[in-house]
Amino acid sequence: xxxxxxxxxxxxxxxxxxxxxxxxxxxxxxxxxxxxxxxxxxxxxxxxxxxxxxxxxxxxxxxxxxxxxxxxxxxxxxxxxxxxxxxxxxxxxxxxxxxxxxxxxxxxxxxxxxxxxxxxxxxxxxxxxxxxxxxxxxxxxxxxxxxxxxxxxxxxxxxxxxxxxxxxxxxxxxxxxxxxxxxxxxxxxxxxxxxxxxxxxxxxxxxxxxxxxxxxxxxxxxxxxxxxxxxxxxxxxxxxxxxxxxxxxxxxxxxxxxxxxxxxxxx
Numbered sequence: 001x002x003x004x005x006x007x008x009x010x011x012x013x014x015x016x017x018x019x020x021x022x023x024x025x026x027x028x029x030x031x032x033x034x035x036x037x038x039x040x041x042x043x044x045x046x047x048x049x050x051x052x053x054x055x056x057x058x059x060x061x062x063x064x065x066x067x068x069x070x071x072x073x074x075x076x077x078x079x080x081x082x083x084x085x086x087x088x089x090x091x092x093x094x095x096x097x098x099x100x101x102x103x104x105x106x107x108x109x110x111x112x113x114x115x116x117x118x119x120x121x122x123x124x125x126x127x128x129x130x131x132x133x134x135x136x137x138x139x140x141x142x143x144x145x146x147x148x149x150x151x152x153x154x155x156x157x158x159x160x161x162x163x164x165x166x167x168x169x170x171x172x173x174x175x176x177x178x179x180x181x182x183x184x185x186x187x188x189x190x191x192x193x194x195x196x197x198x199x200x201x202x203x204x205x206x207x208x209x210x211x212x213x214x215x216x217x218x219x220x221x222x223x224x225x226x227x228x229x230x231x232x233x234x235x236x237x238x239x240x241x242x243x244x245x246x247x248x249x250x251x252x253x254x255x256x257x258x259x260x261x262x263x264x265x266x267x
Contacts, residue, residue: 064223064242064249068174068192070155071148072119072137072228076109084109086119086137088153089230094136096124101139108142118146123155123192123228123235127166133193135233150225155235157192158223160248162205169193169234170204172222175251187252194226196237202244218246 074086076095084095084105097105108117120141126134150156159172171191176182202220223242226235 064221064245064247065158065177066174066249066251067156067158068123068172068190069140070121070123070226070228071146071150071152072121073116073146073152074119075114075116078109088228091230093230095119095121096136096138098138105139105142115144117142117144118148118152120148122190124190125171125192127164127191129166133167133169133233153228154238155226155228156224156241157194157226157235158241159192159221160205161194161196161202161220161222161244163207164191167191167193169195172226172235175254178250178252180252182252186255188254193232193234194237195229195232195234196222196224196226198244200244219248220244220246221248 072086072088074088076084076086078084084097085092086095087093119137119139120143121137121139124136124138126136128134146152157172157174159174161170161172163170164173170193172194174190174192176187176189180187182188202222203217205217205219208216222240222244224240225238227238229236
């Protein structure tokens with residue numbers, strides 16, 4: 001008699017409730033894996049020199065984590081090519097739905113094409129040097145009523161406040177948390193443009209290659225509520241969830257492609 005095949009169980013996130021066909025009432029960080037992926041090799045962790053221990057613990061929500069998530073209210077539309085988008089402030093923003101959620105999303109939209117939905121989304125930003133940032137949103141969940149803490153247009157952003165070469169506007173950089181997985185193994189960060197002025201000592205970090213590493217100003221980890229501003233394609237600061245801190249949670253360092261591979265992909 002053939003031996004009984006081994007069944008391997010997949011570890012589920014502690015914060016994700018059961019999936020329903022009509023909607024997904026769950027909150028995840030932007031680093032959370034959206035599809036089932038093979039086991040990845042352990043990637044290097046990045047932390048500032050002053051850190052002595054990880055500040056993110058799996059399943060412990062009291063520890064700071066990198067996160068970008070919020071709520072929008074809009075009617076989903078579809079263009080001629082079959083791509084979904086929403087209108088905010090008279091502008092169009094693309095919607096991106098991953099994996100097993102897509103079939104449930106199609107069923108919802110086709111059954112109620114004119115319905116305004118509350119969308120739980122991850123903000124995404126495509127940055128091209130010398131061009132305005134292009135915002136779009138990844139849909140994580142949807143409901144007919146708002147079941148989340150944030151009002152429509154309000155987002156929780158938790159990351160490093162800094163300048164990046166692609167943008168003149170400071171950003172909140174959302175890196176992958178230390179326990180994140182990535183099917184492609186790249187662990188890319190999301191850089192979200194923000195408009196914020198503060199009266200405290202915190203300021204957006206700007207790298208200067210002419211300054212010695214030990215003399216560079218500190219990087220600040222920001223945890224706050226921000227309002228999406230369509231006219232600026234940016235997020236305006238509303239209030240702190242926690243005071244800014246120079247203690248950065250551990251995160252996965254993004255993996256850069258080799259010049260030869262980048263040239264091949266471009267071709």
